[in-house]
Amino acid sequence: MPAEDSSVRTLSCPACGGTIAMRAAGYTVTLACEYCGTLIDATDPDARIITRYQEMQASLAIPLGTRGTLRGVEWEAIGWLQRSDGWAIWDEYLLFNPYAGYRWLIAQNGQWSLGLMLTVMPRRDGGDQIYKGRRFNSFYSGNTARVNRVAGEFYWRVKIGEEVRASDYVRPGHMLSLEQDDRETSWTISEFLTGREIRAAFDVDPPPGWLPGMTPLAHQPSPYARRLKSWWPVAALAVVALLLLLSLFGRTMQPQSFGFQVTPDGPSISQTFGPIVLPLGRQAMTVETLTSNVEQGWVDIDVSFVNRKTQDSYDAYALNEHYSGRDSDGYWSEGSRSQTLKVASLPAGTYDLVVDAQAHHWGSSGNWAWDSSSSTYRTEGLPPVDVSLSVARGARFASNFWLAVLLILVPPVLMLVLHIMFDNARLAQKDGATADGDDWLRGLETP
């Protein structure tokens, strides 16, 4: 390859003789042979062997030399490290673009983060760190991170077994990491990548979704926090729709009132009221019957909605009664002078309300007299009983409304429970105290 035509330089591996490509010439210090894994000193013109490393990674999630566009910049994966700290093992890919510098792609448990080395140091505040006005809570401190395996190019002299002291500070979605050795301190901020982003860029396996029992990454944002937040508009919309339905079917018609009188122990009175127009089908009707002056007696009230066209009839029955008296315990009364009747599911149409009412009196305090016009005895001196009916469209089945509200609330409550489980699992790895309400709330913050 002529030098002028490519940004890639090639050299021969001093161990196996294979031709190795160097993609970041001038920056690269360490080169691991892609065939035999031998670590080569790229600063030495004769390409000196640093370490022979026979065990070669067969299949990297991102083969070195792969290019991908992440956040609008084209990157080439040029190096790979596998590191561990005694608790966890993770992979780090070094990304390079000569005009944009370096980034890190960090993979752990199939989840990916994009790391950037900071030039601005975070500010310490108590045990936390403040970076660009955002607080990062101390998560791990003083772990020792060790390089287990290596391939590709690096801008520093990577050694197998190389160790740094690492401390991590977390806010959901981001992690701030401090790495120190005797000569250098460096800060890196890594941002959690969504499965869609990393797959679009480097075509890796989809990150696994979280299930209860799994341990999330320290900075993995709760998948339920986002869903929980996006649920609230849905829930609010559902409640508004519910109220709208309720008002549409429940309260649009002005109640219609009718009234007549019945004589106690007199004949049954039949009255027809109407028309009652129901423009929408499957409606419920409410009929309130009130007999305000029934005393020592009862009124049987039969109510029928009769469809004028089909003569279909929808019936209900009420018994209004009232008794009172005085005994050794004093005044007593029982019975109810009003009833509310509900007739469900009337088809659309024009109805008549047919009411049959008969009043009865308890006891014999009245005077009996022959009434020649009706050929019956009737009690005299007892006032007629006023029967008033109030017909309203839509039985307000309030219980249904609350049931619906409860159903709307089930998913967010479930998500909240899952969010708390997720954050407890996430924060269980943290140094120090167990998770509490403050932590769960912080987990809901926007990443």
Next chain:
Amino acid sequence: MQSVACPTCGAEVSFRSPALPVRVCDYCRTLVVRYSQSAQAMGEAAVLPFDISPIQIGTEGHCFDQSFQIIGRVRWGWTDGAWNEWLMLLADGSHAWLGEAMGQFMALREVELGGSQARVLRRLMNGTNVLPGESGTIAGHNYEVADIRTIHCLGCEGELPFTAPSGWEALSVDFRNADGRCASFQKDAHGPTLYVGHYVTLTALEPRHLRPLPGWSLPVYAG
């Protein structure tokens, strides 16, 4: 612009900055030192190894609130790596350095090392060992030591404010702080020098005439 003939090969060597005494001949790599109107050869500069830096001599941009042009470079190496110090000729005739290491850039200007200095600087000047993480106030700002290394000159090109003989060794200490400022202390056989400045991104420099690199598309901002 002033031109002299290279004392070694006779090629025309032009000096863009009247203040800079040293120029590497583009043809024979002789270090040409200018004394008033005459030029003198001061040995040969090493051929710079291939690197993939996006900067080249002639790159222009904006830094320290004025425009600049890259006119020279020194490449430094240490046991575990190498980096570039690009010399910026600023619009006002002064010069500054654009340090390029690990894909990051630092804009630095030399400041005088006089008067009272932070304890960490005095210890460095006295040759006492300091450690990363130590802090001190430099030019009114608080800094922390980021790294300490012994460096040697790998090669140079273009115009320079000093001769950069191969094998030239120095102690280099980098400082950083929480505002994105940085400082660099260097000490060699001739004495200490101090540079202060800040980290910059390539984008923020609004660069033009970046070096085209085969296989990579130039960023849109550089168009």
